[in-house]
Amino acid sequence: GQQLNQSPQSMFIQEGEDVSMNCTSSSIFNTWLWYKQEPGEGPVLLIALYKAGELTSNGRLTAQFGITRKDSFLNISASIPSDVGIYFCAGQSNFGNEKLTFGTGTRLTIIP
Amino acid sequence: DSGVTQTPKHLITATGQRVTLRCSPRSGDLSVYWYQQSLDQGLQFLIQYYNGEERAKGNILERFSAQQFPDLHSELNLSSLELGDSALYFCASSVMSQYNEQFFGPGTRLTVL
Numbered sequence: 001g002q003q004l005n006q007s008p009q010s011m012f013i014q015e016g017e018d019v020s021m022n023c024t025s026s027s028i029f030n031t032w033l034w035y036k037q038e039p040g041e042g043p044v045l046l047i048a049l050y051k052a053g054e055l056t057s058n059g060r061l062t063a064q065f066g067i068t069r070k071d072s073f074l075n076i077s078a079s080i081p082s083d084v085g086i087y088f089c090a091g092q093s094n095f096g097n098e099k100l101t102f103g104t105g106t107r108l109t110i111i112p
Numbered sequence: 113d114s115g116v117t118q119t120p121k122h123l124i125t126a127t128g129q130r131v132t133l134r135c136s137p138r139s140g141d142l143s144v145y146w147y148q149q150s151l152d153q154g155l156q157f158l159i160q161y162y163n164g165e166e167r168a169k170g171n172i173l174e175r176f177s178a179q180q181f182p183d184l185h186s187e188l189n190l191s192s193l194e195l196g197d198s199a200l201y202f203c204a205s206s207v208m209s210q211y212n213e214q215f216f217g218p219g220t221r222l223t224v225l
Contacts, residue, residue, distance in 0.1 A: 001156040001171045033213065042114065042202050042216035043155070050211060088155065098212050099145065099168055100204075102155040 006089055006103030014111050019076040021087060021106040029091030032065050032072040033100065038085045046087075047074070076108075084110050115139065116217035118203050124223045130191040133220045137184055137205030143167070144186040145206070145214060146178055150199040161186055162208060193224045 006023045013019060023032070031050055035043035047058050049065035049072060056063055064073045072089055089103040115138035123131055137144050146158040157170035161180035172178075175193075180186040190197060200221050204214040 001153060003154050031212065035216075040219075040221075042116075042118075042218045044114070045213055045215060048211070048213050090155075092212065097168065098143065098206065098208070098214075099157040099160060099170055100147075100155075100214060101157070104154055 002101055004089060004091060004101060004103040006106055008106060009104065010107040010109065012109045012111055013079055015079060015081060017079055019079055019083070019108060020073065021075075022071060022073045023089030023091075023103045024071045025091055025101075026070070027091075028069040028093075029101075030069070030094045031092040032063070033090040033092065034061075034063050034072070034074050035088045035090060036085045037088060037105075043088060079108075079110055081110055084108055114215040114217065116203060116205050116215055118201075118217035118220050120220060121218065122221050122223075124225065125193060126225055127193055127195060129193050129224075130189065131193065131222065133188040133190070133201055133203075133222075135186045135188070135203030135205075135217055137186070137203075138215055141205035141207050141215075142184065143206045143208040143212075144180055144184070145204040146172075146186070146188050147202045147204065147216075148199050149202060149219075155202070158188070190222070195224050198222055198224045 034046045047063040054065040090100040117136045158172040160168040
């Protein structure tokens with residue numbers, strides 16, 4: 001099945017550092033969603049983006065919907081230990097085709 | 113807590129067997145989605161139901177089927193199980209509007225021995 005290209009695959013950072021990750025697709029999406037998954041849990045929705053160029057924040061998290069509608073970016077500022085997990089982007093085409101196509105994930109580890 | 117519930121949390125069974133996974137969507141959500149998460153394929157869409165009717169199908173095997181009941185809970189049936197069916201199975205739900213955020217349940221971990 002299709003997966004979106006997400007990079008980096010993994011990140012090892014120190015507490016307090018900022019984090020950036022991105023997601024690219026060969027096809028256009030009308031909605032981008034960012035999820036976080038912790039071991040043994042389901043994905044938790046972090047941010048939803050609905051318009052090309054849109055920049056949305058949720059606390060220390062900021063995500064952007066790429067202007068081409070083929071990419072999206074997630075930034076985490078001043079990382080803390082509870083940010084550890086796997087971050088997934090997901091694209092959704094349009095109303096009438098609501099399935100999510102997920103990225104390959106970025107595993108975030110915080111070095112003490 | 114997303115409000116989506118799934119049972120059981122873990123399931124261990126043998127090849128050739130049949131299992132049923134259950135999902136209850138968030139209150140008010142009419143649409144239910146099933147996804148499979150495996151190490152090699154990542155999170156993959158299987159099937160979507162909306163208000164009791166099948167709405168979309170992804171890469172779902174013929175051995176797998178699902179349904180959504182009048183009370184909106186959904187069941188995913190997996191039959192003639194193979195080793196490769198071992199995975200996490202997630203259910204998600206949404207209200208089905210222009211802003212169609214999907215909220216995921218905690219998942220069922222299926223192990224086929």
